Amino acid sequence: MKILVVGGGGREHAIIKSLKKNPEITEIFAAPGNGGIAKDATCVAIGATEIDKIVAFAVENAIDYAVVAPDDPLVLGCVDALNEKGIPCFGPKANAAIIEGSKVFSKNLMKKYGIPTAAYEVFDNMEAALSYLETAPIPTVIKADGLALGKGVIIAQTCEEAKQAVKSMMEDKVFGKSGDHIVIEEFLTGPEVSVLAFTDGKAVKSMVSSMDHKRAGDNDTGLNTGGMGTIAPNPYYTADIADECMNTIFLPTIAAMNAEGRTFKGCLYFGLMLTPNGPKVIEYNCRFGDPETQVVLPLLESDLLTVMKACTNGTLAETEVKFADKHACCLILASAGYPSSYKKGFEITFTEEAEKATFVAGAKIDNGKLVTSGGRVTGTTAIADSLEEAIREAYRIAQGVKFENSYCRSDIGQRALQALK
Numbered sequence: 001m002k003i004l005v006v007g008g009g010g011r012e013h014a015i016i017k018s019l020k021k022n023p024e025i026t027e028i029f030a031a032p033g034n035g036g037i038a039k040d041a042t043c044v045a046i047g048a049t050e051i052d053k054i055v056a057f058a059v060e061n062a063i064d065y066a067v068v069a070p071d072d073p074l075v076l077g078c079v080d081a082l083n084e085k086g087i088p089c090f091g092p093k094a095n096a097a098i099i100e101g102s103k104v105f106s107k108n109l110m111k112k113y114g115i116p117t118a119a120y121e122v123f124d125n126m127e128a129a130l131s132y133l134e135t136a137p138i139p140t141v142i143k144a145d146g147l148a149l150g151k152g153v154i155i156a157q158t159c160e161e162a163k164q165a166v167k168s169m170m171e172d173k174v175f176g177k178s179g180d181h182i183v184i185e186e187f188l189t190g191p192e193v194s195v196l197a198f199t200d201g202k203a204v205k206s207m208v209s210s211m212d213h214k215r216a217g218d219n220d221t222g223l224n225t226g227g228m229g230t231i232a233p234n235p236y237y238t239a240d241i242a243d244e245c246m247n248t249i250f251l252p253t254i255a256a257m258n259a260e261g262r263t264f265k266g267c268l269y270f271g272l273m274l275t276p277n278g279p280k281v282i283e284y285n286c287r288f289g290d291p292e293t294q295v296v297l298p299l300l301e302s303d304l305l306t307v308m309k310a311c312t313n314g315t316l317a318e319t320e321v322k323f324a325d326k327h328a329c330c331l332i333l334a335s336a337g338y339p340s341s342y343k344k345g346f347e348i349t350f351t352e353e354a355e356k357a358t359f360v361a362g363a364k365i366d367n368g369k370l371v372t373s374g375g376r377v378t379g380t381t382a383i384a385d386s387l388e389e390a391i392r393e394a395y396r397i398a399q400g401v402k403f404e405n406s407y408c409r410s411d412i413g414q415r416a417l418q419a420l421k
Contacts, residue, residue: 001025003305004058005041006048006078007069008032010332010361010379011290015069016041017359018297018304025305031057035370036348036360036378048073055081063087067308071147074266074286075101090308092286096257096264100286103143103152103183113256115249116280118273120185126170129182133162139187144169146178151224153283155187188282190275191236191419194292197250197270198307200316201263204250205307208299208323209237210292211416216339218411225339226376229412230295230330231387235419236274245272245279253284265311294359294379295330299323327387329394329413330379335362336407338375346372346404354400357381372403387416 001024005012008030016028017040031054033043046053049072058066068078068091077094091097098105110117118141123129133140142165144152152175156162162184169179197206210232216222249270257264269285269292297304301322310319335342348363348370359381362374378401382393391413398408 001064001305002062003028004054004061004063004066005030005033005069006054006066006073008034008037008043008048009070009290010359010376011288011293012069013037013040013359013361014294014297014379015067015288015304018300019067022303022305029057029061029063034360035363035365035373036358038365049076051076051078051081054078055085058082058087059085065089065305065309067091069287071097071100071285071287075147088309088312090312091266092264096262097286098262099257099264099268099284101147102145103283104145104181106284107183107185109253109256109260110281113252113259115252115256116278118186118188118280118282120183122181122183123166123170124181126166129166129170129184130163132184133159133166136162136184137186138162141185141187142166142169143183143185144175144178145181145183146175148175148178151175152178188273188275188280190273191234192282193234193237193272193274193279194230194289195237195245195250195270195272196289196292196296197268198311198316198321199254199264199266199268200311200314201254201258201265202314203317204246204254204268205316205321206242206246206250207296207321208232208328209234209242210289210295211236211413212289212292213409213412213415216334216409218409220415223339225334227291228332228334228376228409230291231391231413231416232292232295232299232328235387235416241274241279245270249279249281267311290361291330291332291376291379294381295328298381298383299326299328324383326383326385327390328381328383329387329390330381331394331398331408331412332376333378333380333398333401333403333406333408334376335372335374336405338407342375343405344372344374348372348377348401348403350402351400354380354397357397358401372405377403377406387413387420391417
C-alpha cells in the first residue's frame, strides 16, 4: 500500500512512525514533510494547503490512502478533493472540519445541543464588543473565530487587556479574517485535559488522555506556545470522569454534527476543563493535537492504519483500539527565544537511542545536514510503568539530541506528579 501523509511537523512524524509498523505499507510520502521525516518517508515539496497539487500528486502516484493531519487543509476541503478522485482519507470533510475552523460555529453547536461549555457572546462589531466588556466578568477569554495557528485565544486579566485583545483582532487584524467575528467567553477554572478520539461518525473510541504544557517557561510562566511537552495519561482524568465525558460531551457532539448534516470522521480533539461544575469543552480540534500525538500514539498497541481505515469505512465499533497500560512523557526541545524571535540553521545530531525516540518538527536538510528551521524543533518520548520513570527517561534520552541554542522546560510532568500524590 502507498500512503500519503499531508503535513510536516512533529505530529506528522509521530503518525508516520506509527504507520510504518504496518507490514502492508510499501511506501509513505509526506507533503511537505521535513528534514527529520525524510528518514522515515519520501518528502514531496508540496505545501499542506496546496490542495490541487496534493490531489494531482496522489492521482499520479496511485496513492491508496491519505492521512490529512493539519487543520488548514482539512478546513480547505483537502479530504473532499481527494475523495472526488476516489482516494480514501483519514480526516473530516470541510463541512465537518468547521468544528475547529469556526469558534462561533462550535460554540453555537454546543449551545443548541446542550453540550457543556463556557458561557459566551459572539460579536462582529468592535464597538459592541468593547461596550460588552465594560460589565463582563474578569478575567475573560477572547477568541478569534477562525484558525490562527493556535494563537487566536487571549486570556485577559483586566478590562483594559480585554479591550486591547478585541482591538488587535478586529481592528488591527493580527489574525487576518479570523478576527472578523470574535467570541468573548467566561473564564473557566480547573485542571485542563486533552482527549483525542477516533470516530467513524457513529462510534467514538477515545485515546489515552494527556496533559499539555503550553507556557514557554518553567512553572507555567512566559508566553503561550504550541506546547512544550506532554504526559499521558492525565491523572485528573479518572475512569468516572471519562464515562461522564463520553456520555455528556463526546457522543452528543458526534450526534449533533450528524443532526446538522456534518458527519465527522477522523480524529476529534476535545480540549476539556474539569470545572467544579463538571467537565466542559474549552475547544474542539478537527485533527490530532500537536504535541499530544507525540505522547499518545507511542502508547497505541493496535495497528494505526487498521483503526484509521475503520474510521473511514464506518466499522470502528467492531475494531479494537488498544493502548498500553503505561505512562509516557514527551519533551519538546525548542530554539532559545521561541515563541518570539530565535536563530535557525544549527546542526542537529542524535544518539541512536534518541533518534528512535524522537519526532522531528522544525528542521530541514541543508548541505546534507539536518539543521534547525523552526521554534519547536524535536519531541522526545519515553514510555515506562510509572509517570515518574517516564519523565526521568524522557529527560535522559533527550540529552542525546544536540543542537546549538536548544531550550527545554525542566518541569514537564511535575504538575501531574503532584496530582498523583
